[in-house]
Amino acid sequence: MDDLLQPLNPPQRQAVQCTEGPLLILAGAGSGKTRVITYRIAYLIRACQVPPAQILAVTFTNKAAEEMRQRVQQLLGVTALPVWVATFHATCAQILRREAAVLGLSPHFVIYDTAEQLTLLKQCQRELDIDPELYPPQSLLRRISTLKNELIDPEAFVREAADFGLDEKVARLYPLYQRRLRQQAAVDFDDLLMLTVALWQRHPEVLARYQQRWRYVMVDEYQDTNVAQYHLLRLLTAASRNLCVVGDDDQSVYRFRGANVRNILEFERDFPDATVIKLEQNYRSTATILEAANAVIAKNPHRKAKTLWTTNPRGEPLGYFCAQDEVHEAEVICQNLVGLHHREGLPWGAMAVFYRTNAQSRVLEDSLRRAGVPYQIVGALRFYDRQEIRDVLAYLRLLVNPQDMLSLRRIINVPRRGIGPTTWGRLEALAEAQQRFGLDALEALLASGTLGKAAQEKLRAFAELLRGLQAEVPYLGVADLVREVLARTGYAAQLEAEGTAEAQARLDNLGELISAADEFERRSGGAGLQAFLEQLALLSDQDSFDASGGAVVLMTLHAAKGLEFPVVFIAGMENGLLPHSRAFDDPAELEEERRLCYVGMTRAQQRLFLTSAARRRVYGVQQQHTPSLFLADIPAACVQDYSPQPVLAQLRQPWSAAAHFPPAAAPAAPDGSPYAVGTRVWHAHFGRGVVQKREGEGEDLKLTVRFDEHGVKKLLVRFAPLQPLPS
DNA sequence: TTCCCGCGGATTTTT
């Protein structure tokens, strides 16, 4: 057994051998945390004789899960292993399907993604006559999502919600939204977690089954868990107490999604008998890269004390370049990629470019394409978000769950079959009146004889089409079902008839969908349509990343978490972008931006390049940007400034305004007045704020301002004691 | 019912 643990350093070995009771592994970037988890699983099985089926390992992405399984199997020299390795969401989805009956949920429920949630919420909003201008659906949905992540169900919220403002609206919307979900046998991402917690809390006998089934629980990326996930873990391990969590508070970057750093910071309070092990030796990066990253993250208050060190060589200094604008920036990055590839023989796939926002990828893409550099973008326009794919998937979902009104609505007139809003309105009214949904409602409508002759005939043909497809489900594989849908609905024929390049691209994408279905069938041993759809719904952006590909990788800093590359570029190192402009209002947000920067820097093994642009087009508007304040924290000895006019030295001066204030100057609106959207302002009563919106002009200029302390106000410039802040 | 046009809002990050 000792030979199994041979490759581990002392703290790693200690972590692996500490198998009983609560265990917190604080694993710094590049300290071999994945290795510790995989060895720990192998050790439990081989040395402690734990049956593999009693082990649960939770990861953040499906990809990470798959990799972990492979590695454990490799360690143990087996080709299959009944260890449960999956994401929280996938695990909960499985549990909910199995236990659906107890909750009064259909076991064939569909999982709605963000776009579908938004569609449904907008419907509810219209129904309740809540003005989308005053209450943007996005904000309402975010609020509901937060509530779910905090395990506050509609009933509870209605009891405690404020009776004014956004929450008053949410208190009306949330119950309706939830009711609509259930009517069509749908759940959203957050429901997966919230419902599983509810299931376990209300049905101790069900919980007991899972407690016995999974006696050893391991969680990766614990810093990114939210309240719901925290409760899931507490419930599940209440009896065994064998909970091992691995994480790094410095890499917590999903606060906006409800992730709660508290979980990791207070693990020791939650589990007073917990063992805590720190992994502080970094095996990934050069000493220079590590020193630079350490210096950046050191500025954050509220961290667990931790000092990463390495025995790796110092390596090259970091490179920094301040470009004129974003096009120039992209070109410089591109030239360097080409240089590294041709002069130093680095494979394209060894290099990655990170950025803060997806919008930044476009300019980079243009440059790379022109230069003939092969690249892959991770997560930008997801394959499964394409219209044609979503259309076909809507058909497939309807076959599994005929109650799904959202999918029905999506495809009832796609391709065109002359069924318009009037008929749909009838269907919706009937659904509400008779509480019958989806195909069921459709057939009730047909039977009611209230439709006109033409509408009746069209609808009948459509219902027949769906019933026909439904009858095929038990007999056909997933790929064949996709082919059937494409053929029988006339979807493929319509695209072929179009004959445009765009239509051809869509057809190609659909071909790829068929391949994906084929692949799924092979790998899953014919698991069926429902499993296929579920896998797609829970796919993450990172899952599309092909590590073996010989292409430069482009992705957001968030997507980069957990990966590593010999060479890393971080573009857009500017105040307003990294840190993002919306983070300047809130110290906690600013800390998160710093962590994001740290995550990006620590992905690099050999070389790290940082770039910024002095001017940048945002929504087609030119903006002046100052270099990121994070750059000032990198020790001078670690970085070389290659800019035509070096700026780093100046940035490090403590009196440098750029290091403390975000935008360069108060931007002026096209009409020359000083209150452009985004301008920071000072109000005699409300204090500091940011202009959100302008209405009217001249004398009547009205501003919507979000104040740091007093929320959103509408002000008439003529009367308000207001002045723009210069920077 | 469908198509077209014009306007407004978005862009932070995502299981």
Added chain:
DNA sequence: TCCGCGGGAA
């Protein structure tokens, strides 16, 4: 800048 939605006309 671009996309999506809503409203109005054919």
